[in-house]
Amino acid sequence: MAPPNNRRPGFSKRAQYSIFASYLLGILGAVLGLLLLLVSFIDPRGFSALRTIGAEAIAPVSKTLSEFGSLTGNAGDQISAYFNAASKNADMQQELEQNRIEILEARALRQENDRLKRLLKLDEEIPDSIAMARLISSTASSARRIATLGVGSSSGLEPGQPVRSPEGLVGRILETGPTTARVLLVSDSKNVTPVQRASDSLPAFATGRGDGTVDIQPINIGTNPFKGGDLLITSGSGGLYSPGIPVAVVIRKTETGAIGRVLANPAKVSHAIVQPIFQAETVRQIEENPVDDLEEETGE
Incomplete structure (x- = not known):
């Protein structure tokens, strides 16, 4: 006959030890937090030193996680840039063509203005023009x-x-x-x-x-x-x-x-x-x- 699915932890020593360890860690954490709180009120300088020591201890881990996040972020940007390169290239080509047209129009207008200036000067030099x-x-x-x-x-x-x-x-x-x-x-x-x-x-x-x-x-x-x-x-x-x-x-x-x-x-x-x-x-x-x-x- 198969054992029932709703077995209580009391039937397993491993489960009992796990529950006991979690309770113990929770109590120790609470006690440690209380002690740190008391130290922060009683001796702020000592608490600051403890905080500095803690920051120094976890600095390598924080640095590693930060670099990993930066690498994943850069990789994401590079992947996004790769997929957006075609559309950006098309936009740049269109903008370049538009600028080229505007440059040609500006040159044509400048040449036309130069011709008109010369013509007006010629008209001033020839007072009897019709x-x-x-x-x-x-x-x-x-x-x-x-x-x-x-x-x-x-x-x-x-x-x-x-x-x-x-x-x-x-x-x-x-x-x-x-x-x-x-x-x-x-x-x-x-x-x-x-x-x-x-x-x-x-x-x-x-x-x-x-x-x-x-x-x-x-x-x-x-x-x-x-x-x-x-x-x-x-x-x-x-x-x-x-x-x-x-x-x-x-x-x-x-x-x-x-x-x-x-x-x-x-x-x-x-x-x-x-x-x-x-x-x-x-x-x-x-x-x-x-x-x-x-x-x-x-x-x-």
């Missing part, structure tokens, strides 16, 4: 090189008036509407600009090539004095453009002249100034009594 406006568009693949200006006849624009930017000559007004105007660019193949070399006033003609460059031909046929880096400016001949406006810089020589790069690239020019015709009376006389077709009106 209007200042934005270049709305320009042809890039068409056979003709024509740009659209954001002002028209309502602002006093007329065909033939020069258009320039801080970089140099853009072209001349070809047609006008009430609020827009078409500009025949210097690089158009039908546009011939009287120029001269800035260093020694050597006269020449700059004819557009339709690709952002001009063909430079000296007036004195048979001579080719041009070299790379020569700056060509308007000469004032013909009475259309005032002298001294930068037009192009020579990039290479040819058998009969040179090829020049137009300084005022319409793709990079945001704003332009419209000037009056340099010598309107002279231009009117040439139109009424044409001698050659170098400056005759171009159309599509």
